[in-house]
Amino acid sequence: MTTKEQAQQILNEILVPGAGRSLAELNLVRNIKITDNKVDITLASAALNPDTQNWIETKVSDATKQLPALSQADITFVEAKPSEVNEVRSVIAVMSGKGGVGKSLVTALLGIALARKGKKVGILDADITGPSIPKMFGLSNQRPSGSDTGILPVLSKMGISIMSINLVLPHEDDAVIWRGPLIGKAIQQFWEEVLWGKLDCLIVDLPPGTADAPLTVMQSLSVSGVVIVLSPQELAVMVVRKAVKMAQQMNVPILGVVENMSYFILPDSGKKLELFGRSRGAEMAEMAGAPLLAQIPIDPRLAELCDAGEIEKYSSEAFDSLAKNFTKAMAPKAKKKS
Numbered sequence: 001m002t003t004k005e006q007a008q009q010i011l012n013e014i015l016v017p018g019a020g021r022s023l024a025e026l027n028l029v030r031n032i033k034i035t036d037n038k039v040d041i042t043l044a045s046a047a048l049n050p051d052t053q054n055w056i057e058t059k060v061s062d063a064t065k066q067l068p069a070l071s072q073a074d075i076t077f078v079e080a081k082p083s084e085v086n087e088v089r090s091v092i093a094v095m096s097g098k099g100g101v102g103k104s105l106v107t108a109l110l111g112i113a114l115a116r117k118g119k120k121v122g123i124l125d126a127d128i129t130g131p132s133i134p135k136m137f138g139l140s141n142q143r144p145s146g147s148d149t150g151i152l153p154v155l156s157k158m159g160i161s162i163m164s165i166n167l168v169l170p171h172e173d174d175a176v177i178w179r180g181p182l183i184g185k186a187i188q189q190f191w192e193e194v195l196w197g198k199l200d201c202l203i204v205d206l207p208p209g210t211a212d213a214p215l216t217v218m219q220s221l222s223v224s225g226v227v228i229v230l231s232p233q234e235l236a237v238m239v240v241r242k243a244v245k246m247a248q249q250m251n252v253p254i255l256g257v258v259e260n261m262s263y264f265i266l267p268d269s270g271k272k273l274e275l276f277g278r279s280r281g282a283e284m285a286e287m288a289g290a291p292l293l294a295q296i297p298i299d300p301r302l303a304e305l306c307d308a309g310e311i312e313k314y315s316s317e318a319f320d321s322l323a324k325n326f327t328k329a330m331a332p333k334a335k336k337k338s
């Protein structure tokens with residue numbers, strides 16, 4: 001291993017305080033130059049306050065000086081906005097026709113599915129008036145850190161980067177009663193001013209509905225694919241039609257359809273009950289020209305885990321099917337980009 005690689009290794013390992021991810025993962029390393037026994041390292045200062053910068057400088061300098069061939073280290077910070085540093089391979093938006101069908105839940109499960117496969121994942125909660133992502137992950141009491149130049153997302157227990165209006169409001173229960181333009185602005189800031197760093201995938205929990213709000217989000221975030229969440233009691237045909245139209249307008253593919261609250265298994269007899277009516281998942285997926293990623297049953301354990309902020313512990317057959325089919329639906333895009 002050459003000394004440059006060793007220096008890189010150090011930057012791969014030093015975790016940024018408040019972010020829980022390394023300098024390299026946050027894509028803050030701009031340059032490493034070695035001349036004789038001296039190393040010059042240039043780092044981007046995006047979202048790092050002066051205290052954090054000082055801490056990093058000392059840490060990197062001490063660590064690099066330990067390398068056998070190096071005795072001097074110069075660490076320079078250059079100004080950069082998060083949007084100049086962020087490198088997000090794909091942005092997936094999760095859409096539903098109406099509220100309460102489990103859109104946030106599916107957003108969380110899709111993120112968990114990718115994270116369990118070792119992918120670097122972020123979740124952007126764009127549902128400004130009904131943010132519920134932090135609660136599911138047990139992060140409601142956390143507050144993101146940052147500086148004048150940007151905000152660091154909060155990290156979940158398994159390492160998913162999360163940003164939500166909920167995390168920046170003084171109290172978790174504060175209601176957001178902003179109107180459209182302000183909401184749009186907040187979402188855009190979550191995209192441009194949050195230091196996401198290097199991510200394989202950013203999953204966006206869209207505002208409910210198929211009207212203007214989700215469309216604005218999709219336009220400002222360069223979405224690469226959409227997942228539609230339905231429940232059997234919805235006016236599913238209308239939702240799918242609108243979603244297809246929107247996706248076509250935006251020239252974005254629909255990656256799949258998820259039917260939530262599809263059925264309920266009676267604990268004693270194991271009998272399958274279609275509580276909200278006949279399942280139409282397969283039919284709707286066909287209409288959307290996309291695969292049916294999963295049919296998620298009403299599962300009391302799932303509701304419990306959501307309430308307890310422990311959704312990351314969930315596993316079930318339906319989850320496995322969602323994870324497998326979603327990974328498959330993402331695969332061709334990933335190949336094309338690399």
Ligand SMILES: Nc1ncnc2c1ncn2[C@@H]1O[C@H](COP(=O)(O)OP(=O)(O)OP(=O)(O)O)[C@@H](O)[C@H]1O
Nearest residue numbers: 099100101102103104105208261297298299303306
């Ligand atoms: N399959 C399920 N089994 C059990 N509980 C569920 C299931 N799906 C959703 N829930 C529960 O229903 C509630 C609503 O789910 P969620 O917040 O994901 O819906 P949403 O579509 O995002 O709603 P909103 O429009 O309010 O944002 C949650 O509290 C969740 O715990």
Ligand SMILES: [Mg+2]
Nearest residue numbers: 103104127132
């Ligand atoms: Mg929600």
